[in-house]
Amino acid sequence: MTNLDQLLDEMALCARRADFVGLGSLAPRIEAALGALGQGVDPNALYRWQGKAKENAQLLDAAGRGLRAARRRLDESRAARKTLQTYDKKGRKSDVLPDGLTAGRF
16 A cells, blocks of 8 residues: 555545544645656556545535535524524425514513
8 A cells, every 4th residue: 555545545534534624734745645656657556546536525525515514504593593484385484573573572
């Protein structure tokens, strides 16, 4: 196993653990390992690295989707403090209390 194999495996592990600091530190190390390859690289190694890179891309894409979903959920939670939303018979959101109005005691 080469240094590049180890770095690609480390990238997959960081992506699975949501270690974004670790991912950030890997980019320059992977670039350096790629730059050091030179000519005459074993075709089997290229095929192996391509597979690992595709898997890492899928992991990173999934992590991005998870982050976007979490951000949407946080935005929805913040918006819920401003107004009360419910769903109608067709599954569409509707406001029960418009922005600015609050329920009070009589």
